[in-house]
Amino acid sequence: MTDIAAATNENLAQISNVLVYSAMAVYTLAFLAHIAEWVLGSRSKVGRTAAALAPARRAAAAPAVQVRTAGGGTRVLDKPKVVTRAAAGARDVPDGPGAAGGDVKGDLYGRIAVSLTALAFLLQAGAVVARALSVQRAPWGNMYEFSLTFSTVATGTYLAFLLAGKNVRWLGLPLVTTVLLDLGVATTWLYTESDQLVPALDSYWLWIHVSTAIFCGAVFYIGAVATVLYLLKDKYEVKAAGGGKPGAFARSVMERLPSAASFDKLAYRVNAAVFPLWTFTIIAGAIWAGDAWGRYWNWDPKEVWSFITWVAYACYLHARATVGWKGRKAAVLALVAFGCWLFNYYGVNIFVDGLHSYAGVE
Amino acid sequence: MSNTERTGATESAGHTQQAHPEPAGALGGTGDPESPAGAEGSSRPQPAGPAGGTRGPEPAGQPDERGEPGSVESQDATGQGLSTAPAQEPDDSVTLPALGAVGWVRWFWRQLTSMRVALLLLFLLSLGAVPGSLIPQNNVDDTKVRAFMEAHETLGPVYDKLQLFDVYSSVWFSAIYILLFVSLIGCIVPRTWQFAGQLRSRPPGAPRRLTRLPAYATWRTTATPDEARAAALRMLRKRRFRSHVAGDAVAAEKGYLREAGNLLFHVALIVMLVAFACGQLFRSEGGKLIVEGEGYGFANTLTQYDDFRSGSLFGLDALEPFSFELKQFTGTYETSGPQRGTPRTFEADIRYSEGGGPEKKAVVRVNEPLRIGDAKVYLISHGYAPVVTVRDARGKVVSSEPVPLLPIDANVTSTGVLKVMDGYRDAKGEKKQLGFPLFFVPTFAGKGQGQMFSQFPGLAFPALNLSAYHGDLRVDSGIPQNVYQLDTSKMTPFKDGNGEIFKKTLLPGETITLPDGAGTVTFEKEIREWAGFQVSQQPGNGWALAGSVAALAGLIGSLFVQRRRVWVRAVAGEDGVTVVEMAGLGRSETAKLPEELAELAAELHAVAPTAPEPEAPAAGADTDQAVPAEGAKQ
Numbered sequence A: 001m002t003d004i005a006a007a008t009n010e011n012l013a014q015i016s017n018v019l020v021y022s023a024m025a026v027y028t029l030a031f032l033a034h035i036a037e038w039v040l041g042s043r044s045k046v047g048r049t050a051a052a053l054a055p056a057r058r059a060a061a062a063p064a065v066q067v068r069t070a071g072g073g074t075r076v077l078d079k080p081k082v083v084t085r086a087a088a089g090a091r092d093v094p095d096g097p098g099a100a101g102g103d104v105k106g107d108l109y110g111r112i113a114v115s116l117t118a119l120a121f122l123l124q125a126g127a128v129v130a131r132a133l134s135v136q137r138a139p140w141g142n143m144y145e146f147s148l149t150f151s152t153v154a155t156g157t158y159l160a161f162l163l164a165g166k167n168v169r170w171l172g173l174p175l176v177t178t179v180l181l182d183l184g185v186a187t188t189w190l191y192t193e194s195d196q197l198v199p200a201l202d203s204y205w206l207w208i209h210v211s212t213a214i215f216c217g218a219v220f221y222i223g224a225v226a227t228v229l230y231l232l233k234d235k236y237e238v239k240a241a242g243g244g245k246p247g248a249f250a251r252s253v254m255e256r257l258p259s260a261a262s263f264d265k266l267a268y269r270v271n272a273a274v275f276p277l278w279t280f281t282i283i284a285g286a287i288w289a290g291d292a293w294g295r296y297w298n299w300d301p302k303e304v305w306s307f308i309t310w311v312a313y314a315c316y317l318h319a320r321a322t323v324g325w326k327g328r329k330a331a332v333l334a335l336v337a338f339g340c341w342l343f344n345y346y347g348v349n350i351f352v353d354g355l356h357s358y359a360g361v362e
Numbered sequence B: 001m002s003n004t005e006r007t008g009a010t011e012s013a014g015h016t017q018q019a020h021p022e023p024a025g026a027l028g029g030t031g032d033p034e035s036p037a038g039a040e041g042s043s044r045p046q047p048a049g050p051a052g053g054t055r056g057p058e059p060a061g062q063p064d065e066r067g068e069p070g071s072v073e074s075q076d077a078t079g080q081g082l083s084t085a086p087a088q089e090p091d092d093s094v095t096l097p098a099l100g101a102v103g104w105v106r107w108f109w110r111q112l113t114s115m116r117v118a119l120l121l122l123f124l125l126s127l128g129a130v131p132g133s134l135i136p137q138n139n140v141d142d143t144k145v146r147a148f149m150e151a152h153e154t155l156g157p158v159y160d161k162l163q164l165f166d167v168y169s170s171v172w173f174s175a176i177y178i179l180l181f182v183s184l185i186g187c188i189v190p191r192t193w194q195f196a197g198q199l200r201s202r203p204p205g206a207p208r209r210l211t212r213l214p215a216y217a218t219w220r221t222t223a224t225p226d227e228a229r230a231a232a233l234r235m236l237r238k239r240r241f242r243s244h245v246a247g248d249a250v251a252a253e254k255g256y257l258r259e260a261g262n263l264l265f266h267v268a269l270i271v272m273l274v275a276f277a278c279g280q281l282f283r284s285e286g287g288k289l290i291v292e293g294e295g296y297g298f299a300n301t302l303t304q305y306d307d308f309r310s311g312s313l314f315g316l317d318a319l320e321p322f323s324f325e326l327k328q329f330t331g332t333y334e335t336s337g338p339q340r341g342t343p344r345t346f347e348a349d350i351r352y353s354e355g356g357g358p359e360k361k362a363v364v365r366v367n368e369p370l371r372i373g374d375a376k377v378y379l380i381s382h383g384y385a386p387v388v389t390v391r392d393a394r395g396k397v398v399s400s401e402p403v404p405l406l407p408i409d410a411n412v413t414s415t416g417v418l419k420v421m422d423g424y425r426d427a428k429g430e431k432k433q434l435g436f437p438l439f440f441v442p443t444f445a446g447k448g449q450g451q452m453f454s455q456f457p458g459l460a461f462p463a464l465n466l467s468a469y470h471g472d473l474r475v476d477s478g479i480p481q482n483v484y485q486l487d488t489s490k491m492t493p494f495k496d497g498n499g500e501i502f503k504k505t506l507l508p509g510e511t512i513t514l515p516d517g518a519g520t521v522t523f524e525k526e527i528r529e530w531a532g533f534q535v536s537q538q539p540g541n542g543w544a545l546a547g548s549v550a551a552l553a554g555l556i557g558s559l560f561v562q563r564r565r566v567w568v569r570a571v572a573g574e575d576g577v578t579v580v581e582m583a584g585l586g587r588s589e590t591a592k593l594p595e596e597l598a599e600l601a602a603e604l605h606a607v608a609p610t611a612p613e614p615e616a617p618a619a620g621a622d623t624d625q626a627v628p629a630e631g632a633k634q
């Protein structure tokens, strides 16, 4: 009886592994399709940033005339129109057209890439579920499972943003690249046979604490990508506004990306939105620690780095409200904070030993 | 929207100032709703400088002097008006105060409670926490600290001096967080007052030029100005805006929960810190090893603990009165596969009673402590306690009890010592003490199978290896003795026939005779288990939890609620037709604000529909350039 169960479980684990490799294959195709999208898109000539920032255009940045005085003179305005304007000091730079740059063929490849990513996501999610069924517990018992779930959630979040109509297709290439890296590392170095949990990890807080931790990481990751792109795009915009001549490659790439302001806004929203969840993750971890180890806060390295990550994100949120720290400096803080998160995940598990010894790597 | 410095540097100052000065001035005076109009940027609460009067050499608020920060300020004030955030110093604020003790104190206080310093302290706090995670810490693992000290002879003492083995209780780490919390309190108190003031006062009146606000709509309507305003007031109130009519416009504001949440969050941080500090000061934590079976119980008094630690303000009478006994310990392990031997369940079945009350049953598991009053009983370790019987030369039983042994590896290879203190006489009838160093494996590899280390943590093939000493155990020497170690300085090992140290491996039920007829030792079939319990009492846990839940709630309010103001102005234009102007201003730039304004405008438009167009452009169609004519229509 138990043997049959064990065999089924082994089969499921096998299925999970096959699904992971299939997902990696599909992600690779998606990666190539994204590359094709970017390459084909470079054919189009877009130069909005420079145009928008050209001195001649700037005076025109004033709001449009508010009441339409249409030719007939007695025309009735059907609905009041709301005019919006950016805060002072903001550049009125429009978002770029996306990787395809308006190129029809490039756009087709982009769509193919997104579809492939969605397919790969389904395969990968299947792998997570199969793994969970094979071990009959939450599939977060070791770093392999953690990495697998992490990239699944990151892709899922990206796809959810796309479904919600958010302008995030630019995220496709960096995301697929990282997911491939993450899965590569997971399958080659972190792989652990599926198995039960040690008693110390066997608690319903595992579901709560670890699932939110993974989710926060995945979303923080998206925030970090947006932040990096913000820094790059911002530099480019500053250069363009100052009359500098960016290189052809930089221009081709940057012109197709959203504006620095859009990146900044997205990065902020994403980071601010998960910050409370990250706070909750730490609280949940403390409650669990209180039950498992007798003290809710023990300054264990994992706890310390969660705390550091939390304080670093708090720094970032404060910086955004502090004169002289907004913008680039705050963005750098956001990256430092994400670096802390990464270190907490990889660095602490591998280089530092503490009570969180679940990594399953030697 | 960001990167103001650079924009300031690259754009002409003229442009920036032209683009936004007005709302800044108009909104700055948060607490001064009736005087909406102000000179450029000056009605904003004067943030700069140590104290209003001691502002140093440069003339305050000169627009051209502050070309760059000027842009920062005007942008910032749009948000500033909607929050009670502490005053922000522009970059030139680091000017030193004119001398004078009071001036210095005020200057220092202002610095400490500024956002910039809060940011710096937060940053230092995270930086300061790093070494504690990389260097072994005394309160986490004392043995590692000792090992580190031995391995690094020069570095060790330096680290010790710098308190790097006790980072989280070190002077410098404490200094950072204490400063941070002083800053926090210095920040919260005035903000709370200010917020209370904002709650009592009404939303400020409309700025003169609504066109300059982030979202704007206008149309000419057939309704009279009074009707339009009344409709707007109704609509805004229905949508739970705090609104009132101020002059020719309706002023409304919503989203106070943001500020309330922010304050709640920061107050909750203080609660958490205080709770944590109390927990540290009043906590007690003791460890106790308990062998299965009756007669090996534990009563919660200081003397019964194997080890005990407490915070500096802990009082002994705070120990909860209870006692318990370990009925049975159950450990199961993976029996096959690559993770063979990995623990699966640990369960301690106990009987306890509170303050001499009736006996109750409970099961303590690794993640499931037992709560008794304020105390929590945790299961933290386990091991074996083989029962060993020692008889003296005449066959009298001098000792027969379970001997708890300490595991030295994951497969529970265990060591310890059986000490026979009294009752033993050797073959000559002489009184002596005996000591038996024991080495136990729950799963023996078999005789001749390499070293004697356990192959599996469960009791599959138990074996006990022992040697024996006689003499003086030195338990009365006054020096506290480790029960798991043998002091052999006054003891002589038994030797076998070849003159080698006597050493035997026994299987359960086997008995050996000590050399020279000195007695026998039996490894009984009964092998008990023991469990290590930790009893912790930490007051303030409830407060810490309440604080963290409040912090979370506050944070959610603070990050997800948008605070925004809406103004609706309705005046009769030059041609007598009513012009409605609506504008919205948010704490931070969001896409939702224009959307909301559009909704409001559509709703109001339904009540105050568009009037037919006249021949000439209407009065509402002013542009940025029309500065001087501004006040004309009022």
Ligand code: HEM
Pocket: A311, A313, A314, A317, A318, A321, B083, B084, B085, B086, B112, B113, B114, B115, B118, B122, B180, B183, B184, B185, B187, B188, B262, B266, B269, B555, B558, B559
């Ligand atoms: C223990 C230290 C502190 C932590 C962990 C912390 C954390 C945070 C967090 C996470 C936020 C984001 C919430 C939001 O944006 O509304 C925030 C906002 C804020 N904090 Fe703190 N804070 C600390 C100390 C301080 C101090 C000392 C001050 C005063 C100088 C301060 C003033 C503020 C203000 C004004 C905001 C609102 C920022 C905004 O306008 O968005 N905080 N804080």
